[in-house]
Amino acid sequence: MAEPVLAIERVSRRFGGLLAVNDVSLAARDGSITALIGPNGAGKTTLFALISGFLKPNSGTIRYHGADVTNEPPHRMARYGIARTFQIAQPFAGLTVHENILVGAHLRHPARRAAIAAAEQVGHELGLGARLDRPANTLTVAERKRLELAKALATQPTLLLLDEVLAGLNPSEIRDIVPVIRALCRRGITIVMIEHVMQAVMRLAEHVFVLAEGRIIAEGSPAQIAADPGVVEAYLGRGAAEKLGGARAN
Amino acid sequence: MLSPSILVAAIVNGLLTGALYALVALGLTLIYGVLHIINFAHGALLTAAMFAAYFAYRWFGIDPYLAAVVLAPAFFVIGYALQRFIVGPTSHGDDRNMLLVTLGLAVVIENALLFVFRADTRTIDLSYALSGVDLGFAFLPLPRLIGFGVTFVVAFALWLILSATDIGHAIRAVAKEKLGAELVGIDVAHVYAVTFGLGTACVGIAACLLIPSYYVNPSAGNAFVLVAFTVVVLGGMGSVLGALIGGLAIGVVESFSSLFLGESLGQIGIFVLFIVVLLVRPNGLFGAQA
Amino acid sequence: MKELAPVFAVVIAMAAVPLLGVSNVTLNFLVVALIAALAGQGWNVLGGYGGQYSFGHAAFFGTGAYVTAVLQVRYGVNAWIAFALGIGGGALVGAVVGGLTFRSGLRGSYFALVTLAFAEVLRISASVAPITGGGVGTLVKLDLHVVALQFQSRAVFYWMILALVAVALIVTRLIERSRFGVWLIAVRENEDAAMALGVNTTAVKLAAMVISGAITAAAGCFYVQYFLFIDSGLAYGTWISIEALLTPIIGGVGTVFGPLLGALVVRGLGEGARMVTGGEAPGLDLVVYGCVLVLIIWFAPRGLIGAFTQLRSRVMGSAGIVETSRG
Numbered sequence: 080m081a082e083p084v085l086a087i088e089r090v091s092r093r094f095g096g097l098l099a100v101n102d103v104s105l106a107a108r109d110g111s112i113t114a115l116i117g118p119n120g121a122g123k124t125t126l127f128a129l130i131s132g133f134l135k136p137n138s139g140t141i142r143y144h145g146a147d148v149t150n151e152p153p154h155r156m157a158r159y160g161i162a163r164t165f166q167i168a169q170p171f172a173g174l175t176v177h178e179n180i181l182v183g184a185h186l187r188h189p190a191r192r193a194a195i196a197a198a199e200q201v202g203h204e205l206g207l208g209a210r211l212d213r214p215a216n217t218l219t220v221a222e223r224k225r226l227e228l229a230k231a232l233a234t235q236p237t238l239l240l241l242d243e244v245l246a247g248l249n250p251s252e253i254r255d256i257v258p259v260i261r262a263l264c265r266r267g268i269t270i271v272m273i274e275h276v277m278q279a280v281m282r283l284a285e286h287v288f289v290l291a292e293g294r295i296i297a298e299g300s301p302a303q304i305a306a307d308p309g310v311v312e313a314y315l316g317r318g319a320a321e322k323l324g325g326a327r328a329n
Numbered sequence: 330m331l332s333p334s335i336l337v338a339a340i341v342n343g344l345l346t347g348a349l350y351a352l353v354a355l356g357l358t359l360i361y362g363v364l365h366i367i368n369f370a371h372g373a374l375l376t377a378a379m380f381a382a383y384f385a386y387r388w389f390g391i392d393p394y395l396a397a398v399v400l401a402p403a404f405f406v407i408g409y410a411l412q413r414f415i416v417g418p419t420s421h422g423d424d425r426n427m428l429l430v431t432l433g434l435a436v437v438i439e440n441a442l443l444f445v446f447r448a449d450t451r452t453i454d455l456s457y458a459l460s461g462v463d464l465g466f467a468f469l470p471l472p473r474l475i476g477f478g479v480t481f482v483v484a485f486a487l488w489l490i491l492s493a494t495d496i497g498h499a500i501r502a503v504a505k506e507k508l509g510a511e512l513v514g515i516d517v518a519h520v521y522a523v524t525f526g527l528g529t530a531c532v533g534i535a536a537c538l539l540i541p542s543y544y545v546n547p548s549a550g551n552a553f554v555l556v557a558f559t560v561v562v563l564g565g566m567g568s569v570l571g572a573l574i575g576g577l578a579i580g581v582v583e584s585f586s587s588l589f590l591g592e593s594l595g596q597i598g599i600f601v602l603f604i605v606v607l608l609v610r611p612n613g614l615f616g617a618q619a
Numbered sequence: 620m621k622e623l624a625p626v627f628a629v630v631i632a633m634a635a636v637p638l639l640g641v642s643n644v645t646l647n648f649l650v651v652a653l654i655a656a657l658a659g660q661g662w663n664v665l666g667g668y669g670g671q672y673s674f675g676h677a678a679f680f681g682t683g684a685y686v687t688a689v690l691q692v693r694y695g696v697n698a699w700i701a702f703a704l705g706i707g708g709g710a711l712v713g714a715v716v717g718g719l720t721f722r723s724g725l726r727g728s729y730f731a732l733v734t735l736a737f738a739e740v741l742r743i744s745a746s747v748a749p750i751t752g753g754g755v756g757t758l759v760k761l762d763l764h765v766v767a768l769q770f771q772s773r774a775v776f777y778w779m780i781l782a783l784v785a786v787a788l789i790v791t792r793l794i795e796r797s798r799f800g801v802w803l804i805a806v807r808e809n810e811d812a813a814m815a816l817g818v819n820t821t822a823v824k825l826a827a828m829v830i831s832g833a834i835t836a837a838a839g840c841f842y843v844q845y846f847l848f849i850d851s852g853l854a855y856g857t858w859i860s861i862e863a864l865l866t867p868i869i870g871g872v873g874t875v876f877g878p879l880l881g882a883l884v885v886r887g888l889g890e891g892a893r894m895v896t897g898g899e900a901p902g903l904d905l906v907v908y909g910c911v912l913v914l915i916i917w918f919a920p921r922g923l924i925g926a927f928t929q930l931r932s933r934v935m936g937s938a939g940i941v942e943t944s945r946g
């Protein structure tokens with residue numbers, strides 16, 4: 080079997096007395112979409128911060144294409160091809176949409192002209208073509224989410240970490256963005272997503288990890304996770320099992 | 330060699346000076362703890378208060394210690410108004426702008442004082458300024474002893490306000506979690522202004538304690554505030570207890586370094602300490618880890 | 620080259636001023652304003668584009684001034700070489716201060732304080748160290764020859780400082796249009812987001828501080844050649860640090876021409892205040908500066924240039940374009 084793009088081996092991270100991530104191991108296969116679910120405060124975002132270099136684990140190893148990248152700073156992670164989006168969109172508020180994407184595009188295009196063209200292309204690809212010259216702080220929530228994706232995408236990642244890109248969107252906006260994510264995957268980008276919108280998880284993910292109180296408590300295909308009422312009831316709340324079942328039936 | 334009694338005298342003198350640093354720093358750290366900015370106008374406000382205490386004595390014969398009773402509330406109001414009507418609205422919620430506005434205020438206040446009173450250095454002579462307690466190895470001037478005592482009274486009063494009053498609870502809530510405080514209906518602009526007022530009241534009192542034994546000119550407050558910056562950083566930005574301990578510690582450090590290095594280099598000692606603390610432990614020696 | 624056209628236009632227009640037969644007093648005013656502009660241009664690279672508000676740019680100005688003066692006076696170094704080394708000294712101080720502070724992750728108030736403290740340490744050191752002449756200061760010998768970088772004519776000094784300002788304008792414009800500039804602005808707007816996109820924020824800030832230090836130091840170097848005297852207060856005084864940030868903030872923070880415009884306005888206002896009071900009002904010019912600073916932040920947070928662009932886009936109804944990052 081081929082080397083996984085991302086392999087996390089027994090990673091832990093503690094904040095004072097709180098063990099936010101506790102002995103977590105997981106892997107993401109090349110070109111797949113992996114979902115990370117679990118209740119609030121389970122340590123999902125902390126795990127992303129560890130993978131993207133914003134936090135250093137207290138123990139454990141993070142491998143990217145087999146190489147140990149455990150203590151690398153965020154900018155080097157991005158250079159290796161790991162891009163992340165933030166749960167709360169982090170636009171460069173004073174800049175236009177085009178300039179926002181340009182920051183990411185410059186990572187692979189040192190020359191201004193090439194970077195501008197690349198940024199423009201990414202913008203159009205994510206449906207922000209009409210918004211390119213707008214200041215980023217005038218965008219709607221849905222557009223901000225797209226911008227967050229566009230910035231990350233402009234760095235030409237091979238591994239994309241999406242932290243709740245669907246949160247706060249209405250059903251029709253979610254319907255619009257799901258194919259975008261799938262298209263990225265089809266282009267060969269490996270995706271790991273933290274997501275609460277279960278229908279999307281069911282539709283997109285190939286493999287699901289369930290995180291609770293810092294530990295992985297279950298993993299498997301979406302069908303397997305959905306069929307595990309214990310997991311679902313305990314960690315996603317009452318009624319979640321039916322919802323998942325319903326989503327699968329669609 | 331230096332005899333032990335000189336060293337003890339240096340420590341005692343350092344503690345007495347340090348208490349005044351602590352008082353100036355208290356105001357600064359309180360403002361930082363809540364607004365998360367360094368108030369660069371703190372020194373100019375101290376100078377203004379020193380002029381006020383000076384003229385209260387010169388024109389009306391009001392004893393500086395008595396003047397403190399008036400100047401503390403007066404400077405509370407000044408501080409409140411500055412934050413509420415100038416610093417707050419001007420900065421558009423941007424910390425960097427807030428820094429610049431306090432700097433601009435410092436320039437305006439300091440030079441307005443220079444314009445009105447010129448660069449002359451003024452002092453007052455109190456009948457009891459030279460009396461004090463003679464410990465044999467050290468002489469403790471009365472004004473500085475009073476200053477030492479009052480600092481602790483003020484610190485205690487601040488602590489009471491913060492822990493036992495409604496506005497104190499609101500201040501602490503805003504310091505901890507501004508957004509949350511806003512959501513439960515706390516008027517953040519008001520709390521900011523009250524905090525700024527309390528911090529400014531501290532320099533109002535400090536000025537009255539300083540004027541009997543120091544001089545005043547349009548830049549007199551700056552020296553104290555530069556030291557107070559160090560105290561605040563040393564004690565952990567935002568920590569009242571830290572400011573108190575830090576102030577006393579800096580007083581002793583300064584007293585020792587001017588004993589061994591001379592006046593000017595003694596000052597360098599403080600700044601070097603300041604830079605080292607900032608670089609190595611930006612949360613201060615007593616501050617909580619971020 | 621097209622992107623530098625506005626810079627050349629402004630500089631050429633300003634270069635013509637001495638040919639109009641203006642008085643020496645006016646030229647002197649312009650020279651002093653351009654020194655402030657140059658110091659502010661240095662601040663603008665780090666503060667305006669990088670968002671790191673230094674309150675201690677006197678550290679660079681003073682180092683440039685002292686290196687230029689001391690090398691000539693004590694070591695007999697040629698003035699031109701001393702000038703260049705002075706700029707290098709500013710860059711070096713930038714590297715040291717930046718290396719220490721950015722590695723410790725100091726931002727905001729902390730960064731302002733630590734830069735202020737560095738400037739104060741240098742000021743006190745310079746006021747006691749024998750090599751700087753201590754409290755007496757250092758006097759550069761009058762020697763009106765090109766080799767000694769001293770000129771009989773005010774106009775030549777004016778062209779010299781204008782040339783330095785022009786270089787700084789070009790450097791700023793090129794930064795604005797480069798990858799480094801885009802990353803620097805990204806750091807200003809959101810450091811975490813920049814990091815996530817592969818920006819080595821520490822390295823970017825450090826580089827900005829070195830460039831910033833070099834430009835502001837150049838102002839100090841020129842100051843010494845022009846006035847032939849320096850002491851610790853003139854070199855490292857708090858006022859230098861304040862003026863270095865005042866000019867870009869008032870003119871337009873993070874814009875190419877902001878510091879130049881700001882310096883002319885600020886100095887003009889100061890001169891006006893002095894004329895109104897007949898020079899008998901110490902501190903009044905600074906009161907005016909302080910008020911202008913507060914008013915600008917209040918009503919035109921992007922400075923005069925920002926206010927102007929906003930006004931123009933409101934009139935013409937145009938949207939932002941990629942070319943300008945801010946205003």
